[in-house]
Amino acid sequence: MAHRRDEPPMSGSEPPMSGSEPPQLLIIRPSNLFRAHQDGFSAKFNVLKAYESPLPTETFLREHAQSAKAILCFKGSPITGDLLRHLPSLGLVVTSGTGVNHIDLAACRRRGILVANTADVFSVDTADYAVGLLIAVMRKISSGDRFVRRRLWSLSHEEFPLGFKLRDKRVGIVGLGNIGSKVAKRLDAFGCKISYNSRSQKPRVPYNFCPTPHELASQSDILLICCPLTEDTRHMINNDVMNALGEEGVIVNIGRGAIIEEDALVKHLVARRIAGAALDVFENEPRVPVELFEMDNVVLSPHRGSYTKEGYFDAFRIVVENLESFFLNKPLVSPVRIEE
Numbered sequence: 001m002a003h004r005r006d007e008p009p010m011s012g013s014e015p016p017m018s019g020s021e022p023p024q025l026l027i028i029r030p031s032n033l034f035r036a037h038q039d040g041f042s043a044k045f046n047v048l049k050a051y052e053s054p055l056p057t058e059t060f061l062r063e064h065a066q067s068a069k070a071i072l073c074f075k076g077s078p079i080t081g082d083l084l085r086h087l088p089s090l091g092l093v094v095t096s097g098t099g100v101n102h103i104d105l106a107a108c109r110r111r112g113i114l115v116a117n118t119a120d121v122f123s124v125d126t127a128d129y130a131v132g133l134l135i136a137v138m139r140k141i142s143s144g145d146r147f148v149r150r151r152l153w154s155l156s157h158e159e160f161p162l163g164f165k166l167r168d169k170r171v172g173i174v175g176l177g178n179i180g181s182k183v184a185k186r187l188d189a190f191g192c193k194i195s196y197n198s199r200s201q202k203p204r205v206p207y208n209f210c211p212t213p214h215e216l217a218s219q220s221d222i223l224l225i226c227c228p229l230t231e232d233t234r235h236m237i238n239n240d241v242m243n244a245l246g247e248e249g250v251i252v253n254i255g256r257g258a259i260i261e262e263d264a265l266v267k268h269l270v271a272r273r274i275a276g277a278a279l280d281v282f283e284n285e286p287r288v289p290v291e292l293f294e295m296d297n298v299v300l301s302p303h304r305g306s307y308t309k310e311g312y313f314d315a316f317r318i319v320v321e322n323l324e325s326f327f328l329n330k331p332l333v334s335p336v337r338i339e340e
């Protein structure tokens with residue numbers, strides 16, 4: 001990858017690009033990454049902010065964005081085929097994160113539009129977060145926090161319930177990619193026994209491969225979801241997989257909400273057919289099933305797996321590098337390969 005930590009930070013005083021006018025960068029809705037580095041983006045590009053216009057988006061695009069060549073998006077501002085039809089000059093879609101399930105990749109391919117993401121800049125932080133969520137649910141850290149805040153520790157005569165040991169637990173990782181392999185390394189160090197499922201077996205890893213999520217669940221105490229949301233993975237963790245995990249089983253999801261059949265997950269938790277869950281992602285964010293709010297065996301997180309200040313800075317750099325490469329007709333630094 002072309003960026004290095006020891007390079008001097010980019011600053012607003014650098015010339016935007018060669019040539020006179022900074023190139024246009026279209027933003028329909030700002031991501032947190034854009035908000036965090038707005039000045040940095042504005043110093044380099046002529047940022048077209050559709051969200052600041054009183055015009056409906058389509059009208060704004062028709063009147064102001066016909067020559068826009070690049071768009072910066074995120075999971076909350078989907079790039080649909082319909083949107084692309086309003087952008088005849090578009091050549092690059094760059095997203096503020098790793099996942100690309102909010103982008104109509106087939107439509108991009110048909111139009112010859114390139115797509116870039118932030119590669120694996122968030123994978124260390126997301127792997128840390130997955131382990132944090134797992135420890136929180138197993139050792140009841142967030143429910144312990146609520147117990148203390150509600151003054152129940154001093155007022156109640158009830159004992160706070162026991163948690164569960166992490167060492168020796170069988171952890172099944174769905175998706176042994178950038179994030180999943182870092183989660184595996186961390187939990188290996190905790191003394192867990194790691195198995196995984198992914199599209200293909202990894203000959204160089206020492207962990208046990210299971211060809212299906214069902215088989216993985218049947219051999220695991222903990223199922224940890226680290227794969228992308230695709231047509232194949234949507235609702236892949238269904239009733240059968242949860243039944244195979246069993247009533248002592250715990251699910252942690254940092255992939256995408258819709259990889260799990262959320263209704264089935266809620267029913268399993270309500271009926272105690274699985275022991276607990278720690279969820280950073282949900283099927284219809286920011287909506288979270290209300291049944292989960294009252295459950296002390298469930299840890300809820302507002303899709304924050306990748307959010308660190310340092311990670312955001314790295315992501316900003318890689319987004320800028322992709323944009324600059326595109327405008328200078330050079331290869332992208334982190335292209336998304338679109339499968340046929």
Ligand code: NAP
Pocket residue numbers: 097098099100119120122123126174175176177178179180197198199200201226227228229230232233254255256280281303304305306307
């Ligand atoms: P990655 O390096 O591309 O790894 C994805 C893994 O998922 C690969 O091992 C892949 O298998 C596996 N996979 C793909 N389709 C599968 C299927 N049908 N069944 C089983 N496994 C399958 O991606 P990553 O960087 O680790 O990120 C994974 C996802 O995490 C992202 O797409 C994003 O949605 C999510 N994410 C969430 C946060 C957060 O804040 N919660 C932050 C960053 C990313 P093969 O290796 O066999 O191809």
